[in-house]
Amino acid sequence: MDEKKVQITVAKSAGFCPGVKSAIDKVLELSKQRTKKIYTLGPLIHNRQVIETLKEKNIDSIDSPDEIKDKDCIVVIRAHGIPPVEEARLRSIGCEVVDATCPLVKRAQEKIRIYALQGYDTIIVGDKKHAEITGLLGYTEGRGRVISGPEEVHTLPHFEKLNVVAQTTQEPDVFAKAAELLKEKADTLVVSNTICHPTTHRQKETVEQSSTSDLVIVVGGKNSANTTRLFQIAERLAKKAVHIEKADDLSKKMFNGVQKVFITAGASTPSWMIENIAEAVHLILEKPKNPFVSALSFIWRLAITGSLFTAISSVALTYVCMRLEGVPISYKVMAMAGLFVFSLHTLNRALEKGTSSADKVRQFLFADHRNFSHAVAYVSGIAALVLSFTINWKVFLAAAFFWGIGISYPHKTQYVLANLGKFFPTSKDLFTTFGWAYMCAYVPALQGAGIGISKHSIYAVFFAFLLVFMRSVLCGVVQVHSDLIVGRENFYKAVGHIPTFITLFFFYAMLSATLFTLYLMDWNTTLVLSLLGGLVYYLVLLSAFAKRRIPERTTADTLIDIQFIVLAALTYLA
Numbered sequence: 001m002d003e004k005k006v007q008i009t010v011a012k013s014a015g016f017c018p019g020v021k022s023a024i025d026k027v028l029e030l031s032k033q034r035t036k037k038i039y040t041l042g043p044l045i046h047n048r049q050v051i052e053t054l055k056e057k058n059i060d061s062i063d064s065p066d067e068i069k070d071k072d073c074i075v076v077i078r079a080h081g082i083p084p085v086e087e088a089r090l091r092s093i094g095c096e097v098v099d100a101t102c103p104l105v106k107r108a109q110e111k112i113r114i115y116a117l118q119g120y121d122t123i124i125v126g127d128k129k130h131a132e133i134t135g136l137l138g139y140t141e142g143r144g145r146v147i148s149g150p151e152e153v154h155t156l157p158h159f160e161k162l163n164v165v166a167q168t169t170q171e172p173d174v175f176a177k178a179a180e181l182l183k184e185k186a187d188t189l190v191v192s193n194t195i196c197h198p199t200t201h202r203q204k205e206t207v208e209q210s211s212t213s214d215l216v217i218v219v220g221g222k223n224s225a226n227t228t229r230l231f232q233i234a235e236r237l238a239k240k241a242v243h244i245e246k247a248d249d250l251s252k253k254m255f256n257g258v259q260k261v262f263i264t265a266g267a268s269t270p271s272w273m274i275e276n277i278a279e280a281v282h283l284i285l286e287k288p289k290n291p292f293v294s295a296l297s298f299i300w301r302l303a304i305t306g307s308l309f310t311a312i313s314s315v316a317l318t319y320v321c322m323r324l325e326g327v328p329i330s331y332k333v334m335a336m337a338g339l340f341v342f343s344l345h346t347l348n349r350a351l352e353k354g355t356s357s358a359d360k361v362r363q364f365l366f367a368d369h370r371n372f373s374h375a376v377a378y379v380s381g382i383a384a385l386v387l388s389f390t391i392n393w394k395v396f397l398a399a400a401f402f403w404g405i406g407i408s409y410p411h412k413t414q415y416v417l418a419n420l421g422k423f424f425p426t427s428k429d430l431f432t433t434f435g436w437a438y439m440c441a442y443v444p445a446l447q448g449a450g451i452g453i454s455k456h457s458i459y460a461v462f463f464a465f466l467l468v469f470m471r472s473v474l475c476g477v478v479q480v481h482s483d484l485i486v487g488r489e490n491f492y493k494a495v496g497h498i499p500t501f502i503t504l505f506f507f508y509a510m511l512s513a514t515l516f517t518l519y520l521m522d523w524n525t526t527l528v529l530s531l532l533g534g535l536v537y538y539l540v541l542l543s544a545f546a547k548r549r550i551p552e553r554t555t556a557d558t559l560i561d562i563q564f565i566v567l568a569a570l571t572y573l574a
């Protein structure tokens with residue numbers, strides 16, 4: 001097999017569908033706001049890592065309300081929905097019920113209910129055993145039947161008034177054929193097409209790609225109805241199709257004679273899992289790598305995943321700020337900023353759930369050598385605090401405050417500082433920004449201050465604040481696109497795509513205005529002009545991310561942090 005000749009395409013529509021995404025967000029928000037035990041009626045998604053993460057947050061999946069022991073709890077109805085009778089039963093038990101039914105499933109329930117109340121019988125075209133169907137049947141006033149497709153229409157009796165609806169993840173062709181045949185089975189027929197848009201889009205892409213692919217890999221749970229449907233489409237149209245749940249299910253012989261591979265996934269398959277599969281396919285197809293190139297690639301991933309590159313970026317920013325402030329270069333302050341950032345980012349990354357293609361490196365760092373990497377991170381943090389103490393005790397106190405919040409952030413509610421941090425939306429980006437701006441810009445200004453901090457230093461601190469805030473938000477964008485489990489403490493998650501990028505472009509304009517003001521003040525004009533030129537890089541990156549052109553996580557993180565290195569290099573040359 002020659003990898004060059006094999007074309008690998010990953011579906012643009014792959015990743016969590018909006019219904020699943022919103023249900024997960026809702027549950028995570030609840031776990032932050034409330035201390036009560038949370039149950040989901042059935043698993044939110046069929047993914048082991050996500051389920052484990054939810055368990056750690058005191059969120060358990062139950063199959064029936066009978067499993068609830070303490071009634072002082074919250075029960076979440078998942079995206080599939082449940083019958084109204086079951087919902088009433090849940091409420092009568094006395095526990096708090098939170099409805100995370102997908103709005104598109106609710107629309108289907110409503111269509112059924114309206115016609116059922118007018119005396120219509122209901123036919124649902126879907127999977128008889130699926131939870132969504134059980135929920136939909138509950139709205140039919142006891143006059144509902146389920147067929148899996150047009151081939152079962154002949155088994156039905158004649159109806160006076162009939163409403164035909166689809167399971168939201170049904171294939172449009174199957175539904176249309178069934179509806180057509182049902183015309184003969186009813187005096188009055190209402191066709192309610194309740195197939196959801198994300199499913200239509202996903203299936204359309206699979207149809208288009210399958211007809212031109214030699215091998216289609218469908219990723220997702222074997223018990224997921226929508227994944228099975230994607231597989232059936234692929235099996236029909238592609239030369240070969242496989243349905244897998246994990247990278248280990250791939251084998252070399254699957255790729256014999258294959259020139260074009262298409263990878264798609266079901267609605268509850270996280271993006272990072274799809275990236276893992278894509279990477280595994282590349283590994284199977286590629287020629288044995290030059291050991292030197294392999295080593296370089298591993299070191300690069302290690303530097304990014306282990307936050308070493310981020311620490312170097314913070315050192316670069318400190319250097320830029322010192323030059324911009326016109327204070328003497330202090331290697332001690334640069335080392336302090338780097339150690340501080342390294343410590344916090346390593347500890348936070350170790351606790352992330354779900355990762356992109358950096359999984360092997362993550363395994364190496366945070367599983368195989370977990371104690372070692374934690375020890376290095378804590379020692380770095382303590383070293384940063386010791387260095388801050390040698391400057392003065394006020395610097396130490398502020399550094400200790402930011403470090404304390406940073407290390408407690410990913411933990412549960414028993415840590416007061418963690419709760420403080422999670423109190424308001426976007427808090428994670430703001431605390432990160434204050435911590436960096438303090439260490440990289442304010443401490444150098446304090447060191448260089450005679451009687452008081454100069455106005456140039458104030459501009460430099462503001463410059464650092466804006467730059468780091470943009471970095472933090474962009475990293476958050478990448479995390480959400482990798483389906484990492486993050487909450488509203490992440491700016492992007494809290495405000496959404498368009499407001500995020502309006503804010504970022506506005507901050508970019510302020511960043512440029514800050515530098516331009518320094519230029520007008522005739523302050524180190526060569527340096528200021530160089531930095532203005534260097535910022536064009538961020539403008540390009542912002543524009544690409546705004547158009548959702550976001551690469552896999554390791555590359556994206558590299559592209560974000562490189563901005564600081566570019567600015568430091570231009571500062572050095574200026």
Ligand code: SF4
Pocket residue numbers: 017018019020079080102103104105168169196197198199226267
């Ligand atoms: S597949 Fe469609 S209907 Fe089902 S949860 Fe996702 S968006 Fe909602």
